[in-house]
Amino acid sequence: QRMDNLHNEGRRKFIEFPYVSAPHKKLMVDLVSMLDTRFDSHLLPCTLPPNVQYCQNQGGTSHASLHIRSGHVSSPIDFILGSWIHCQLPNGGALNITSLSTYLNSSTDSPNFLMDLIFSSPTSLVLILDLPPRKDLVLDPDYLQKFYEDTKLDAQRQLLEKVPEVKPYFSPSLYIRSLVSPTAILVRIESEGVERMDEIIRDHVGPVAKQVLQVWLDKCASEKREVAETERDYLQKRDKLVRTKTIEIDLASSLPRLFGPETADRVIAALKECFSV
């Protein structure tokens, strides 16, 4: 009962997305509900402590919500992670990030799902949208064929590429560039005004994100894949390294800056526990 309350309250806060535009919020809620519809009965409640599920800095200028649900032992899902961060910037603007990612366990070697929307201003967005592979694609052309060619993921990337405001984005982290797939959508979108950004989210980013998540649901999360014992060691080692490096790159330097060292330590410790790293 107490667990359920903890879950429900954190979830309410998460699903509110209180600092982003209406189309941006709608997209996030739609994606979360696609996952819920498919997996709800296979997902455990979020058991993070309340001060990790939601936190803010001392000055009240930075706010964040973190929502993590593990999969049942019988499920191929290790956990699903959703989050948002809002930070007022010294220049009067604000940074707004919303993220949704899924992590499968080593019963399958199928790709994960990853989406980050990073607004450094209401008219400037970096979008990262991908099914990151969990194997070396160079060594496994069948895997490349099955998950990336047969699913026509590149057509989704090409759809977005046609929008005039969309430009390729190169992550400053070479590790991030290495871990994404060859059909990854890594783009920067600069719009003339807020209305146009709303339109781009609604008419272009939204449909593409939903289609990529649908591919993940249909081809990665559902199908049984045999993973041999030796393969499993490799998979676990690789997954673990990816998770460690992701925390290091995404959070280890930015969280202390935005939320202070105490909150940052608490959140990162909770994440490391979920990530088993």
Next chain:
Amino acid sequence: QRMDNLHNEGRRKFIEFPYVSAPHKKLMVDLVSMLDTRFDSHLLPCTLPPNVQYCQNQGGTSHASLHIRSGHVSSPIDFILGSWIHCQLPNGGALNITSLSTYLNSSTDSPNFLMDLIFSSPTSLVLILDLPPRKDLVLDPDYLQKFYEDTKLDAQRQLLEKVPEVKPYFSPSLYIRSLVSPTAILVRIESEGVERMDEIIRDHVGPVAKQVLQVWLDKCASEKREVAETERDYLQKRDKLVRTKTIEIDLASSLPRLFGPETADRVIAALKECFSV
């Protein structure tokens, strides 16, 4: 003696680059001579049959030169491959490709060097320039650090990115996209006129290509790296797969179309022998 003549004649034809612009030819000759200066005494003569070192189609509309030199057994170089192709197109234009690539053997796991200049017209170039890794970078952050971060290869990519005519290029082959490094230069360059393209080759592409080859010479080809027995099996398997797929993607469909099935079979068979696949 006969071997030397075979080598010298093929080399003369190769190094002529008879169908490309003066700055393009100069760049290729400069790169080949950088390799020669460093390795000449470690490289064996080219022993390909004359009708593989140079070939043309029946109508005389397609011409190609292929120059391959293996390394001495004591050398870390498996072989170095240079080639050019010239094909008149039905629309009156011509396709011109020049390539230079190096293949290290499994005594080292250092990256290879790869450069393709693909002109579909005198003002339209696709450039592929990279040190393709020979390991899964996601699993080996130290390798990523050593060969790609510490060498500042991305600064070279960024230099070219600043040239207004340079746009990112996405290979239609997802396998090619998978095998390049996170600092790979994959760009399309469309210039207003031929003079401007000459300028871009001379002032931008040339210096960047030379710098990337210099990094390869200094950091990849020279240094000794310990490769454990188990690692070596992995490396050989991965190298072999990359070579097989590269022939399949680059040549298996285009060569028969451009040179007829007989010449194509002869060239591909010779390549497969060099590639040990």
